[in-house]
Amino acid sequence: MIYPIVAYGDPVLKAKAQDIPQDFPDLKKLVENMYDTMYNAHGVGLAAPQIGKSIRLFVIDSAPFEEDEEKKATAVKKAFINPQILKEEGEEWAFEEGCLSIPGVREDVYRPAIVTIRYLDEEWQEHEDVFDGLVARIIQHEYDHIEGILFTDHLSGLKKRLIKGKLTKISKGDVDADYRMKFPVKR
Template identity: 70%
Template sequence: MIYPIVAFGDPVLKARAKDIPADFPAADLQQIVQDMYDTMYHAHGVGLAAPQVGKGIRLFVIDSEPMMDEDEDGNPIIEEPTAGPVKRAFINPQMVSETGEEWGFEEGCLSIPGVREMVYRHETIVIRYEDEQRQTHEETFSGMTARVIQHEYDHLEGVLFTDKISGFKKQLIKGKLARISKGDVNADYRMRFAGQGRR
């Protein structure tokens, strides 16, 4: 099932997501994860958090391969082992640490189509999470994959990438954000707007 993407302005995007309990039915969780992958790929995203499909639970999926630089043969250029592409579901994640020099990259978000801004994030992260079999892992990621994870993790904390830009930049995009929240948006995937149902 492909979900509509929740647009900027919906309260679910600003609320801290809740942990998925241990007794949550495994088959239901597997289905949600698969549906989120399908929705992410349909919208040409590299990450998708559950609040973006209207579910206030601590879950996100990523596939950072499209973000990787490639060599002449089309293979990803990987500068260090933890910087390579990753496809994974993160259940009940907890950020353990964010280290290294902060670096800037122009980010966008499926919930805020047509808006891209420079965001600075740490180079390396350590994150603890459960996989789809509810096994706990603690892993280190760096580079672009770390950035994608940080962006999606922020969604679970009720933080959007637009919250991380300067006050001046926020003023410049204020009108555009207001239009998105009202449904005045051009996206090639279905969206859901606060108070308006689906489109």
């Protein structure tokens, strides 16, 4: 099942998500659907709040960032359940980020180069891993989503003012995306 992506302005994107209990119904199916939704929208990461579910879950697949086939084979494809970032370290570096919930907006965001994260997989096995580079960035971006933080929250006041009009249009449904979206309820 491919879910519509929740657009900027929906309160679910600004709420801190809740932990997932072990008896959560059909979790493996939800993870599978999230991958399908992410691939359908040509993304490299997707957090549950982006499909309207305020739970601590995100999926990533770094393969689209890899240029050669050898590196694609070692790309990171994982689901992160109830993740907890333990440490962010290394020099902060800029990269132009975008977001499926904010189509058409891309801006440089500075993030630390290395992240240490503890999480559960779909079998409820606990892992503690260290990631760097683009994979660390994808994880940090998706982790922000389950904390109620958007990449635009990392921008300077001036940058936020410059994109305010675009964000308002997105929240009103005045945006072109090549995937289904769900817009905030208009009052």
